[in-house]
Amino acid sequence: MKYLSILIFLSSQIIFAHNVDLTHLPLGDGKLSQEPKKGWIWACGVDPHGQGAQGTPEWIHSDGTYDLTKKAVVSGSVNWPSKFVISTVGDKRVFTLNDFPKHPTGIYPIGPSDAAYAFDKNPSKISEQSMSFSIPKDPVLAAQASCAAGAVGVLLSGAVLFNALDAPGRDAVAHETQDKCQGHPQESGVYHYHNVSSCVEDKRDASGHSALVGYALDGFGIYGHYGEGGKELSSDDLDECHGHTHEIVWNGKKVKMYHYHATWDFPYTVGCFRGSYESESVRIISGPPPQHILRERGRRGLPKHPPDLKIASGKLGISESALREALGPPPPDLSISAKKLGISLEKLRDALGAPPREP
Ligand SMILES: [Zn+2]
Numbered sequence: 192m193k194y195l196s197i198l199i200f201l202s203s204q205i206i207f208a209h210n211v212d213l214t215h216l217p218l219g220d221g222k223l224s225q226e227p228k229k230g231w232i233w234a235c236g237v238d239p240h241g242q243g244a245q246g247t248p249e250w251i252h253s254d255g256t257y258d259l260t261k262k263a264v265v266s267g268s269v270n271w272p273s274k275f276v277i278s279t280v281g282d283k284r285v286f287t288l289n290d291f292p293k294h295p296t297g298i299y300p301i302g303p304s305d306a307a308y309a310f311d312k313n314p315s316k317i318s319e320q321s322m323s324f325s326i327p328k329d330p331v332l333a334a335q336a337s338c339a340a341g342a343v344g345v346l347l348s349g350a351v352l353f354n355a356l357d358a359p360g361r362d363a364v365a366h367e368t369q370d371k372c373q374g375h376p377q378e379s380g381v382y383h384y385h386n387v388s389s390c391v392e393d394k395r396d397a398s399g400h401s402a403l404v405g406y407a408l409d410g411f412g413i414y415g416h417y418g419e420g421g422k423e424l425s426s427d428d429l430d431e432c433h434g435h436t437h438e439i440v441w442n443g444k445k446v447k448m449y450h451y452h453a454t455w456d457f458p459y460t461v462g463c464f465r466g467s468y469e470s471e472s473v474r475i476i477s478g479p480p481p482q483h484i485l486r487e488r489g490r491r492g493l494p495k496h497p498p499d500l501k502i503a504s505g506k507l508g509i510s511e512s513a514l515r516e517a518l519g520p521p522p523p524d525l526s527i528s529a530k531k532l533g534i535s536l537e538k539l540r541d542a543l544g545a546p547p548r549e550p
């Protein structure tokens with residue numbers, strides 16, 4: 192009896208050592224916004240045909256919460272030859288990576304003998320990527336926030352960070368099955384996380400604030416779970432894009448500056464971008480488009496690779512975010528997008544560099 196109560200005491204310490212109850216985290220499904228909104232995600236678009244885990248796993252409760260501590264974890268411990276180089280060139284921070292993480296991963300594709308297979312039959316394997324892109328070294332706040340694309344940044348583990356959603360637009364952390372470092376590959380083999388991996392150490396500085404754990408594509412830093420004075424943060428403590436401004440160490444100097452934080456609750460990391468980012472970087476770290484998207488692009492007479500929206504929006508004389516919104520989830524239906532923008536289909540096709548439509 193005595194041992195039992197000690198056990199109960201210990202397990203409650205683990206669960207309530209956090210500000211948030213990890214056994215009853217609010218499910219993020221449906222928290223999709225078209226503008227910056229605290230605790231929600233302003234995603235540029237979701238793919239309604241995208242593949243995700245099927246059914247409702249046992250760790251998702253009927254009251255709209257889920258138990259993170261009961262989630263199935265993909266087994267295995269596979270090491271990878273990670274290549275991850277960050278350098279600074281002028282006012283840019285340049286990344287070169289093969290997306291293999293520095294930590295071990297689970298065995299993918301998930302095998303039928305893995306207990307996780309019952310919940311997620313992810314058939315993808317991890318494959319080497321060749322990614323190279325740059326972000327501003329000293330990012331500044333944009334006049335307006337912009338929507339969070341599918342891929343939002345890179346963690347210091349050497350692998351990419353996607354936003355909080357799975358392909359069809361549900362809470363990926365709650366629904367999808369990942370390994371013990373919270374990573375898994377998507378259809379084209381890109382190993383990625385949907386929250387800050389527990390395999391990236393959440394170091395703390397003397398004041399208790401978390402250290403840097405990664406970079407968002409707009410150049411701002413992503414920090415761990417702890418804010419000023421060592422307070423464990425939740426979405427309520429942060430702004431609509433999941434960040435805040437105070438003094439941090441940046442490029443070796445103390446500066447008052449915006450940054451994002453990890454939280455245990457949805458949307459976990461970047462909810463929208465406070466700085467500006469290049470669509471090209473999103474394209475690079477998203478990896479090659481999955482086969483079903485390529486087929487659909489071909490069927491709709493679109494070029495194989497998504498166009499550079501910066502160039503296209505320049506041609507049309509509109510903002511990149513307005514164009515991104517009008518295009519919606521990939522692949523776009525250009526006649527609908529042209530109507531939304533109030534321009535002709537030909538003009539839009541021309542700006543995007545799409546080949547002329549067959550009659
Ligand atoms: Zn995923």
Ligand SMILES: [Zn+2]
Pocket residue numbers: 400414417418419435437450452
């Ligand atoms: Zn902070």
